[in-house]
Amino acid sequence: AQSVTQLDSQVPVFEEAPVELRCNYSSSVSVYLFWYVQYPNQGLQLLLKYLSGSTLVKGINGFEAEFNKSQTSFHLRKPSVHISDTAEYFCAVSGGSNYKLTFGKGTLLTVNP
């Protein structure tokens, strides 16, 4: 069985500040990791994914994430946020032959002027 823990339910930051959204997972098999973003009243959009290879993954809108197998983490970072980054962010994991995704409960990022 797999599980995902997003350690912060809400993260308020000021515009142009750096941000890190934390995600830890547990799994007994090799994992594939995803970050999705959801803007208000919209569906989920893929930000980035880790399937294999380089542990530093770059995504859209200037976001990146680092896969750390020893710490079972996949934290999302952006060096300088904009007001338009205000959204809810979901970490998800899949693995093995199971084609389902297991989602974390989400982190609401609020960027203030």
Add this chain to the structure above:
Amino acid sequence: DVKVTQSSRYLVKRTGEKVFLECVQDMDHENMFWYRQDPGLGLRLIYFSYDVKMKEKGDIPEGYSVSREKKERFSLILESASTNQTSMYLCASSYPGTSGRNEQFFGPGTRLTVL
């Protein structure tokens, strides 16, 4: 680009009504999913389908059923809507095989209110 569409963005129904939520994808994906999203609970899987006429229960199937008569279309049915089914409903699809490792593509969501 993959496109997943849902029949309604907003829907208001009365308690006891039968409700149909429709989802269509245009990328010939084998797998389709229905989730509900509630504040503080994240996404919870209701049902998924891995082929036409094939379905499996997710984590919270009670009060729901599904239908998949064609590959591109996956319907969620609330047989007798209740107020505790007021929620955001999200449809998603994914392709089989290992290249995408189960990446899912989401529709815009249907916000259902049951009065």
